[in-house]
Amino acid sequence: MKRTQVLQLGGIVALACGTALCASAAAFDEGQKVWSKHYETTLLAEPGPLAGAQSSVGFAEQLKILEARGAWLRVRSDEGEGWVFEGNVAADKPSLPPATALTTLYAAQTDTVAAARPLAPAAEDYAARHGATAAQADIDWIDAETARIPAADVVAYMSANKKGEYRE
């Protein structure tokens, strides 16, 4: 999926979790139906993070598990078959909150420009009304520190520490 398509999709779809509907992790069985929970989920040719892409599915698409191998699932979608890491699917269909302009901006950028967002304007006004300028400066500091960690560093941590798709 092209980036522009992701952006468009981000405008339409604001992901959110219904109360107990969206399990973050579960043991999945063959034959079970699960749902994609990311804006784009790549179905891979092999069970592993470095495998080539077979196809991709969008948000909240139903997938049928054909095979489970460790933390990896071979699934079938309308677009085809492929392997997906179990952390990238949910046991129940994710729900959608009302979309906003903010969603359009954030959805596609979560991974690439994380933590670029400052305090919301309403919260800045709140800080001024409550004399919370020190707390505001503290949160600005956290945001600046967080922004210094690119998505590549997160993936490097995962690879070095065998987390997520890099689990053994």
Next chain:
Amino acid sequence: MKQPALLAPLLALFLGLAIAHPALAQIPGLGELTDAIEKVKKTADDTARIAKGASGLTLEEEVAIGDAVALAIVGRYGGVWRDPAATQRVNLIGRVLARYATRQDLEWRFGLLDSDAVNAFSAPGGRVFITRALYELAESDDELAGVLAHEIQHIDRRHAVHIIERGELLGGISSLVADNSADFAPYEAAVGQVAGEILDKGFDPRVEYEADLDGRALAAVTGFAAGGLRAVLVEIDSLAGPPAEVFSTHPSTEARLQKLPQDPPPSPN
């Protein structure tokens, strides 16, 4: 009945132009009429927002409230502990966990509070905090992940947001966040309600136990030890002289340990 049907959109068009165009608004008496219409329109918008409560706050509203709640958390717990290395560590671990949360519409941020109390908090919209004392107590990335995953689940499952949605404040919040209202009261009330729940009262114990179990699952699927949170709670329980405040806004560590599976403690880093 055809004439009224035709007149209605024309009248709406005219009044719409009058509102949008200052020159038309100068027509005697029209100013008061447009003011009245604006008030009706705003009330209708707010009513629609309240009716929308079933479907929930928008992301923008959630973030606006959550950011103010974050200010309250930081203010209450001694400000932020500005340690770049420790902040980077909790953000790396937190962001790895958040990749597998269901809510990918959020920008997750993780911060440390300069406090000797042992506690952790989450604000709607994706801001997570743990205290310096808790950070220092957690001996490994697995233990930190256990604590952070619990807080991530509060946000992922919108526990605090549901508090607001159960109330009748949505209309006013929407207007303020949309920047077309100077009435802070509903927004202040919502922030106060959530901050009170998080900082004073604490979530319902059932919600906390759910976050414990879901956080354990999130940590495990991410590849951290499933017993990370359990190890932290055991450690707290075994302290000879416990800190003045230990998870004061959570159920007792004993009760939480009873509900968690008997996972083995993680290996030290």
